[in-house]
Amino acid sequence: MADAFDHASELEMGDRERALNTHLNRIKEAPVDYGYCNDCGANIPAQRLALLPDAVCCVTCQEIRELREVQRGLGSRQR
Numbered sequence: 001m002a003d004a005f006d007h008a009s010e011l012e013m014g015d016r017e018r019a020l021n022t023h024l025n026r027i028k029e030a031p032v033d034y035g036y037c038n039d040c041g042a043n044i045p046a047q048r049l050a051l052l053p054d055a056v057c058c059v060t061c062q063e064i065r066e067l068r069e070v071q072r073g074l075g076s077r078q079r
């Protein structure tokens with residue numbers, strides 16, 4: 001019983017991660033408005049665009065994205 005439940009919640013987690021990854025990848029591949037953050041709409045500084053021409057979000061949102069990545073990494077390591 002307990003094993004079946006664990007397995008089910010694990011599958012659900014995988015689906016959520018996959019959906020989130022797909023969402024992030026789609027945002028990354030298709031900038032809505034060049035020079036503007038896809039996540040919050042803020043103007044991306046020209047200096048940042050010069051360093052990262054394919055940047056689609058501002059520094060703050062990039063940090064949030066990286067924090068999410070770290071949290072996902074820790075989650076899978078605990079398993």
Ligand SMILES: [Zn+2]
Binds near residue numbers: 039041059
């Ligand atoms: Zn932003």
